[in-house]
Amino acid sequence: MSKQLFFPILSLALFFIYTKTSAQIAPAPPVKVDNITSILEKGGQFTSFIRLLKATQVENQLNNQLSIPNPNDGLTIFAPSDNAFSSLKPGTLNSLSDQEKLQLVQFHILPTLMSTAQFQTATNPLRTQAGDVKSGNFPLNVTAVGNQVNITTGVVNATVANSVYSDRRIAVYQVDQVLLPLQIFGPTPAPAPAPAAPEKDVPVATPKAAAGDANASAAMSLMKLCSNMGFVSLGFAVFGAVFWSL
Numbered sequence: 001m002s003k004q005l006f007f008p009i010l011s012l013a014l015f016f017i018y019t020k021t022s023a024q025i026a027p028a029p030p031v032k033v034d035n036i037t038s039i040l041e042k043g044g045q046f047t048s049f050i051r052l053l054k055a056t057q058v059e060n061q062l063n064n065q066l067s068i069p070n071p072n073d074g075l076t077i078f079a080p081s082d083n084a085f086s087s088l089k090p091g092t093l094n095s096l097s098d099q100e101k102l103q104l105v106q107f108h109i110l111p112t113l114m115s116t117a118q119f120q121t122a123t124n125p126l127r128t129q130a131g132d133v134k135s136g137n138f139p140l141n142v143t144a145v146g147n148q149v150n151i152t153t154g155v156v157n158a159t160v161a162n163s164v165y166s167d168r169r170i171a172v173y174q175v176d177q178v179l180l181p182l183q184i185f186g187p188t189p190a191p192a193p194a195p196a197a198p199e200k201d202v203p204v205a206t207p208k209a210a211a212g213d214a215n216a217s218a219a220m221s222l223m224k225l226c227s228n229m230g231f232v233s234l235g236f237a238v239f240g241a242v243f244w245s246l
Contacts, residue, residue: 034165036062039172040079043164046174048085049108052093056102058109066169074113075170078151080178081161088178100184106130107138107153107181113171116163119144130181137183151175154182 036059040046053059065075085093096104106129114122124141131138141152149160158177165172 035059035066036077036170036172039165039170043079043172043174045081045083046079048082049079052101052105056098056105058102058105062109068169070168073111074168076110076112076114077170077172078108078110078158078160078175078179079164079172080108080175084158084176084178096184103130103138103181103184104178107140108175108179113169115166115171116144116147116149116160116173119149119160131183138181140179140181149173151179153179155180155185 036053037050040050040053050059053062062075062077093101109129110126111129112127119142122142122144124143125139126142128138128140139154143150143152151158151160156177156179158175158179161174161176163171164174
């Protein structure tokens with residue numbers, strides 16, 4: 001082979017090897033990170049819950065946590081369906097303050113990643129983002145019987161309908177009831193009874209007063225006696241005057 005043909009062929013071969021090697025070691029495109037809104041939108045029946053997440057700004061907090069590639073604890077979300085919100089009494093959400101709406105949303109979020117198998121051995125009550133369960137204000141209890149997972153809050157009983165989404169960062173489960181926390185929707189304590197009105201003091205006669213009353217009664221009797229005696233004396237005097245004038 002002549003030198004005139006060797007060098008062009010060699011150059012072409014080296015270029016081919018370089019191109020193939022570069023393609024092999026090229027970095028993989030970044031993995032697309034789903035946000036909580038897109039996860040729920042794919043479920044197709046969580047419009048009311050998405051609206052509540054945005055109104056309370058919990059959506060931003062969750063998306064920030066989902067942006068961490070390898071979270072330590074992960075998240076578990078119980079997402080009520082639109083039918084679950086429709087079953088609430090009219091005006092339930094509108095009657096809540098902004099703080100209560102935030103607590104309601106946080107009550108549906110566990111700060112740990114839990115698979116369906118882990119519900120079998122969960123220790124109740126589960127801790128949610130709404131608050132400390134030790135105070136008894138936000139108890140969330142989970143029981144699993146076979147493939148069915150039930151949730152109780154002290155106000156409502158709900159069932160996990162299905163798994164919406166799960167990966168190493170987050171697990172989303174559909175529930176058939178809005179999880180109403182006891183702190184917000186529990187029975188209102190009965191008002192304390194009003195203190196009894198103090199009884200009026202009844203005057204008690206003292207011995208001195210009793211003696212005075214007795215003396216006054218005796219004096220009245222004596223006056224009546226004297227008055228009667230006066231009428232008798234007057235009668236004798238009139239009779240005597242008539243008798244002696246005869």
